Amino acid sequence: xxxxxxxxxxxxxxxxxxxxxxxxxxxxxxxxxxxxxxxxxxxxxxxxxxxxxxxxxxxxxxxxxxxxxxxxxxxxxxxxxxxxxxxxxxxxxxxxxxxxxxxxxxxxxxxxxxxxxxxxxxxxxxxxxxxxxxxxxxxxxxxxxxxxxxxxxxxxxxxxxxxxxxxxxxxxxxxxxxxxxxxxxxxxxxxxxxxxxxxxxxxxxxxxxxxxxxxxxxxxxxxxxxxxxxxxxxxxxxxxxxxxxxxxxxxxxxxxxxxxxxxxxxxxxxxxxxxxxx
Amino acid sequence: xxxxxxxxxxxxxxxxxxxxxxxxxxxxxxxxxxxxxxxxxxxxxxxxxxxxxxxxxxxxxxxxxxxxxxxxxxxxxxxxxxxxxxxxxxxxxxxxxxxxxxxxxxxxxxxxxxxxxxxxxxxxxxxxxxxxxxxxxxxxxxxxxxxxxxxxxxxxxxxxxxxxxxxxxxxxxxxxxxxxxxxxxxxxxxxxxxxxxxxxxxxxxxxxxxxxxxxxxxxxxxxxxxxxxxxxxxxxxxxxxxxxxxxxxxxxxxxxxxxxxxxxxxxxxxxxxxxxxxxxxxxxxxxxxxxxxxxxxxxxxxxxxxxxxxxxxxxxxxxxxxxxxxxxxxxxxxxxxxxxxxxxxxxxxxxxxxxxxxxxxxxxxxxxxxxxxxxxxxxxxxxxxxxxxxxxxxxxxxxxxxxxxxxx
Numbered sequence: 001x002x003x004x005x006x007x008x009x010x011x012x013x014x015x016x017x018x019x020x021x022x023x024x025x026x027x028x029x030x031x032x033x034x035x036x037x038x039x040x041x042x043x044x045x046x047x048x049x050x051x052x053x054x055x056x057x058x059x060x061x062x063x064x065x066x067x068x069x070x071x072x073x074x075x076x077x078x079x080x081x082x083x084x085x086x087x088x089x090x091x092x093x094x095x096x097x098x099x100x101x102x103x104x105x106x107x108x109x110x111x112x113x114x115x116x117x118x119x120x121x122x123x124x125x126x127x128x129x130x131x132x133x134x135x136x137x138x139x140x141x142x143x144x145x146x147x148x149x150x151x152x153x154x155x156x157x158x159x160x161x162x163x164x165x166x167x168x169x170x171x172x173x174x175x176x177x178x179x180x181x182x183x184x185x186x187x188x189x190x191x192x193x194x195x196x197x198x199x200x201x202x203x204x205x206x207x208x209x210x211x212x213x214x215x216x217x218x219x220x221x222x223x224x225x226x227x228x229x230x231x232x233x234x235x236x237x238x239x240x241x242x243x244x245x246x247x248x249x250x251x252x253x254x255x256x257x258x259x260x261x262x263x264x265x266x267x268x269x270x271x272x273x274x275x276x277x278x
Numbered sequence: 279x280x281x282x283x284x285x286x287x288x289x290x291x292x293x294x295x296x297x298x299x300x301x302x303x304x305x306x307x308x309x310x311x312x313x314x315x316x317x318x319x320x321x322x323x324x325x326x327x328x329x330x331x332x333x334x335x336x337x338x339x340x341x342x343x344x345x346x347x348x349x350x351x352x353x354x355x356x357x358x359x360x361x362x363x364x365x366x367x368x369x370x371x372x373x374x375x376x377x378x379x380x381x382x383x384x385x386x387x388x389x390x391x392x393x394x395x396x397x398x399x400x401x402x403x404x405x406x407x408x409x410x411x412x413x414x415x416x417x418x419x420x421x422x423x424x425x426x427x428x429x430x431x432x433x434x435x436x437x438x439x440x441x442x443x444x445x446x447x448x449x450x451x452x453x454x455x456x457x458x459x460x461x462x463x464x465x466x467x468x469x470x471x472x473x474x475x476x477x478x479x480x481x482x483x484x485x486x487x488x489x490x491x492x493x494x495x496x497x498x499x500x501x502x503x504x505x506x507x508x509x510x511x512x513x514x515x516x517x518x519x520x521x522x523x524x525x526x527x528x529x530x531x532x533x534x535x536x537x538x539x540x541x542x543x544x545x546x547x548x549x550x551x552x553x554x555x556x557x558x559x560x561x562x563x564x565x566x567x568x569x570x571x572x573x574x575x576x577x578x579x580x581x582x583x584x585x586x587x588x589x590x591x592x593x594x595x596x597x598x599x600x601x602x603x604x605x606x607x608x609x610x611x612x613x614x615x616x617x618x619x620x621x622x623x624x625x626x627x628x629x630x631x632x633x634x635x636x637x638x639x640x641x642x643x644x645x646x647x648x649x650x651x652x653x654x655x656x657x658x659x660x661x662x663x664x665x666x667x668x669x670x671x672x673x674x675x676x677x678x679x680x681x682x683x684x685x686x
Contacts, residue, residue, distance in 0.1 A: 058582075058583065059452065059583045059584045060452065060457065060458075060461055060569060060570075060584050061461075062306075062307065062461055062464050062465065062570070063307040063309065063465070063468070064465075065465075066451070069451055069452075076583060081581040082581055082582070083581075106568075107305060107568045108567045108568045108569060108576075108578065108582040108583075108584070109581055109582035109583065110582070111566075111567060111568055111582060112567060112578065112580070112581060112582025113581075113582065133307045134305045134306055134307060134568065134571070135305065136304060136305075136306060136307070136308055136311045138295060138303075138304045138311070139303055139304065139305060156308070157307065157308045157309075158308065159307075159308050159309040161308075161309055161311075161312045161313070161471050162308060162311075162312065163312065166311075166312060170308060181308070181309060183469075184309060184468060184469060184470075184471050185309070185465075185468055185469035186465045186468060186469065189469065
């Protein structure tokens with residue numbers, strides 16, 4: 001199986017064959033420390049996650065609510081870097097060739113690393129796609145085009161404010177899947193209604209053949225199941241990050257419970273997604 | 279606003295995508311993109327509308343009190359023993375700083391767009407006060423995001439905003455200062471895309487803000503040019519202005535960018551000294567990166583994480599700088615220097631005693647640099663310093679420090 005776009009395409013083809021939607025899980029690399037992050041990553045496929053959005057910590061996450069901001073801060077405090085994030089991806093890939101890893105974050109750490117060096121190292125480590133929140137199509141020359149040339153998927157966010165006129169621009173130069181941000185706002189706040197999500201997914205499907213995954217505001221197994229009825233994937237971030245946070249000790253350090261309780265929560269989400277269309 | 283720039287002019291930027299060389303641009307989340315495209319479209323139309331210009335000029339004259347005077351600082355000139363120092367008195371504007379110049383422009387734009395709710399970020403509180411003022415004037419709702427640390431150190435301005443009817447949101451994320459206030463304002467804006475207009479206070483952020491704020495502030499330089507021709511019959515030799523995000527400096531410099539005989543000096547906040555790492559001098563101590571919607575010089579570590587700025591002046595306490603400044607820095611058109619907290623404090627005291635003007639800590643930085651360089655200049659070398667704000671807001675914070683130095 002090919003890395004990059006190929007691994008994502010293969011995953012969605014397999015999901016289609018199984019007649020179900022996928023579950024994407026967001027965790028921040030190094031939250032609260034590298035060792036715990038590695039254990040969580042390793043456990044995710046077994047807990048039923050189909051794909052990981054692996055957060056690259058940043059000091060100033062402009063599109064994120066308090067939960068993911070704090071996860072970034074815990075990771076940075078624990079010494080996580082972009083290099084460290086890629087090392088975690090590499091470690092995971094030793095035993096798993098099947099689950100796509102999408103690196104998700106902001107542009108400045110990548111810019112500081114150097115775009116070419118980053119793409120080479122990220123692909124070599126086994127990452128398959130990028131979601132870089134602060135790179136809209138207007139800045140495609142920065143990273144999107146160089147990524148696509150190397151078969152690294154550049155996954156775009158479409159939002160309720162992206163109207164039909166703008167949508168084609170957003171969908172150009174994208175690969176892997178389209179990430180529909182179901183609310184106007186930041187991560188971990190309100191949830192959209194099922195009707196709104198259904199009509200938004202239908203609208204996107206009129207514009208693209210790519211799989212459509214929905215995220216922002218999915219907090220429970222029931223909500224994940226509702227999304228899984230109409231979309232190709234449901235992505236859960238804040239709720240998983242909160243599960244990690246709730247398991248930490250008073251000083252924000254991991255405990256014995258951190259990995260099992262987080263993976264248990266992922267399992268309930270996965271059960272919701274898998275049962276959605278039966 | 280500035281007259282059209284000739285070909286090969288340094289005044290013609292940015293390009294259609296908001297770039298000044300490699301700097302500037304629109305590095306924002308997709309949720310924000312449609313909003314800033316709307317602002318750009320509305321601003322492009324407003325610029326060409328004589329009625330918008332007329333309104334803007336009306337409020338500049340009758341509400342802000344423009345033109346602000348160009349004042350020969352004779353006692354300071356004698357004290358320094360060289361050059362000839364003028365102050366551009368933007369601290370005499372309504373609300374006490376240059377910030378109102380831009381706010382009136384953006385508030386009028388918001389009104390044209392049918393937006394009735396305004397968001398702003400603020401550091402020292404001057405932009406917040408100016409925004410709260412314009413909102414009261416135009417009957418708009420106002421919400422101001424301010425770092426919790428700044429809420430403490432600029433209390434008088436917090437009370438002024440509340441008096442004017444604004445809601446002040448103390449921001450506790452990150453370092454609880456200006457950059458975090460801007461993060462929070464942007465986060466808030468994406469959740470209210472239909473009703474709210476975000477009035478950015480400096481020449482930073484995604485396109486079109488750096489160009490738009492510059493245009494609204496360039497009245498400072500346009501007036502300075504006319505007033506200097508009237509007073510001295512020629513252009514000044516050197517312009518000096520303090521820089522946090524850089525709006526007062528850009529407003530003064532921009533109309534002079536093509537006058538290559540006029541030296542331009544931007545003064546960054548050196549905090550405890552550049553060597554200590556505790557400063558806010560993005561050009562002197564930073565490198566290019568991407569934050570808050572634009573590429574510009576930023577204080578950051580090796581991994582691209584933004585580091586905390588430090589300055590005694592809340593208005594300069596920002597780890598970035600407007601993208602046009604980064605461009606002018608690399609071109610070498612503007613010389614960027616820095617002064618320390620202590621030097622700014624001494625200049626603050628000096629200006630107060632010699633000219634009877636209590637300056638804000640921000641222009642005190644500019645004066646501290648003037649103090650270093652003007653003594654060696656010939657007597658006919660004209661220096662104009664932008665006295666961009668008054669210091670009433672800083673009195674509480676400054677008094678104990680000046681007492682400790684025996685300066686009061």
